[in-house]
Amino acid sequence: MAFELSYPLFFLLLLLQLPFSTTAKAHKNISLGSSLNALNKDSFWTSPTEEFAFGFQEIGKHSFLLAIWFNKIPERTIVWSANGNNLVPKGSRVELTEDGQFRLIEFRTGKQIWYADFTGVVYAALLDTENFVMANRNSISLWESFDQPTDTILPTQTLNQGNILFSRYTETNYSRGRFQLTLQDDGNVIFNHDDSVYIESEDGVILRTILSNTFSMQDFYQRATLEYNGVLRYYYVYPKRTSSNMRSPRAWSTSSYIPSNICASISEETGSGACGFNSLCRQDDQGPSCHCPNGYSFIDPNDVLKGCKQDFVSRSCDKTSQETDHFHFEAMQNTDWPNSDYDHFQEVSEDWCRQECLGDCFCAVAIFKTSECWKKRVPLSNGLIDLSLGTKALMKMRKDNSTLK
Ligand SMILES: *[C@@H]1O[C@H](CO)[C@@H](O)[C@H](O)[C@H]1NC(C)=O
Numbered sequence: 001m002a003f004e005l006s007y008p009l010f011f012l013l014l015l016l017q018l019p020f021s022t023t024a025k026a027h028k029n030i031s032l033g034s035s036l037n038a039l040n041k042d043s044f045w046t047s048p049t050e051e052f053a054f055g056f057q058e059i060g061k062h063s064f065l066l067a068i069w070f071n072k073i074p075e076r077t078i079v080w081s082a083n084g085n086n087l088v089p090k091g092s093r094v095e096l097t098e099d100g101q102f103r104l105i106e107f108r109t110g111k112q113i114w115y116a117d118f119t120g121v122v123y124a125a126l127l128d129t130e131n132f133v134m135a136n137r138n139s140i141s142l143w144e145s146f147d148q149p150t151d152t153i154l155p156t157q158t159l160n161q162g163n164i165l166f167s168r169y170t171e172t173n174y175s176r177g178r179f180q181l182t183l184q185d186d187g188n189v190i191f192n193h194d195d196s197v198y199i200e201s202e203d204g205v206i207l208r209t210i211l212s213n214t215f216s217m218q219d220f221y222q223r224a225t226l227e228y229n230g231v232l233r234y235y236y237v238y239p240k241r242t243s244s245n246m247r248s249p250r251a252w253s254t255s256s257y258i259p260s261n262i263c264a265s266i267s268e269e270t271g272s273g274a275c276g277f278n279s280l281c282r283q284d285d286q287g288p289s290c291h292c293p294n295g296y297s298f299i300d301p302n303d304v305l306k307g308c309k310q311d312f313v314s315r316s317c318d319k320t321s322q323e324t325d326h327f328h329f330e331a332m333q334n335t336d337w338p339n340s341d342y343d344h345f346q347e348v349s350e351d352w353c354r355q356e357c358l359g360d361c362f363c364a365v366a367i368f369k370t371s372e373c374w375k376k377r378v379p380l381s382n383g384l385i386d387l388s389l390g391t392k393a394l395m396k397m398r399k400d401n402s403t404l405k
Pocket residue numbers: 026027028029122123136137138139
């Protein structure tokens with residue numbers, strides 16, 4: 001399962017009121033010969049204001065991620081990482097060598113896990129835009145983390161045509177996930193000084209505003225992240241400090257995201273849909289979430305996009321088997337798997353629909369709406385729960401669990 005969310009964009013630009021220059025005007029230079037070891041919570045370099053940090057974060061037990069994060073909030077939210085697919089053990093090292101190479105070396109094996117591709121660097125710095133840059137003698141940046149985004153874009157950051165945002169695998173797993181955001185070549189997206197994101201054509205005409213926001217950069221940390229569930233979410237608010245006239249809690253609050261309903265917008269002939277096979281996708285104010293229907297449970301509760309498995313033994317199709325009595329239905333309102341039907345009947349009653357599915361060993365669920373009946377088989381795909389459906393899903397399942405072993 002891999003989805004490409006293509007927006008009609010050429011250029012995704014986050015541009016806010018910060019003083020910004022592509023040349024590195026850092027107040028803290030990381031000089032040639034500097035290094036950091038993945039040892040403890042304090043293995044990092046900071047930006048001049050110390051609001052941001054570059055270094056190692058421990059992910060799970062004794063595994064370290066080379067990353068950039070918000071340093072003055074308890075969550076230490078990561079906005080960029082180098083080795084999500086390849087965490088390194090304690091004692092590993094990132095170094096800016098005397099001859100100007102920047103690389104991540106694994107402890108013990110000495111293996112180069114990651115490196116920045118450039119020559120002629122004389123110093124590195126984490127800027128107050130949260131951009132990590134490596135610059136030459138004239139302070140011209142040769143390499144920037146902004147040019148190698150992972151799943152997040154930040155104010156003043158530009159996402160060029162060649163750049164791709166990749167979602168992480170799950171909320172806590174920084175491996176490359178199932179969704180990517182690419183930019184098509186017929187427009188630009190700008191995150192401008194009004195703190196909004198909009199699509200702009202190549203000649204600079206605003207075509208459409210995607211996300212908008214009224215919070216200031218001075219008072220709030222901001223970011224936009226392609227989440228593991230495929231939604232590009234614009235987190236506009238994390239108050240930088242607590243103050244009496246600021247009622248927002250000290251936490252990331254979310255506002256807009258695109259697509260507005262991923263459950264409905266990812267629906268194809270093949271593939272599972274926005275959630276995994278046999279799942280149900282539900283969109284609410286908080287965004288999309290994946291659920292299992294009655295009689296099913298997550299294959300891996302830590303990776304809900306993997307889908308759901310039946311918790312009972314399916315009905316045998318053996319001619320001699322008289323199992324019909326062992327099955328019954330549990331109804332779920334406003335639930336459907338639009339692409340999984342193999343049979344359809346009109347002008348029938350709900351009771352007829354139930355009997356039809358019960359007598360059919362292939363039938364996993366019957367969908368009933370007014371006088372129509374659809375029979376569906378597993379694996380069920382593109383499942384969703386939506387009040388507008390008006391359907392009733394009749395989940396066929398075994399009456400007791402005795403045969404499940
Ligand atoms: C950082 O290094 C550059 C290039 O050597 C130099 O021009 C600049 O003054 C340095 N900045 C600081 C604060 O040391």
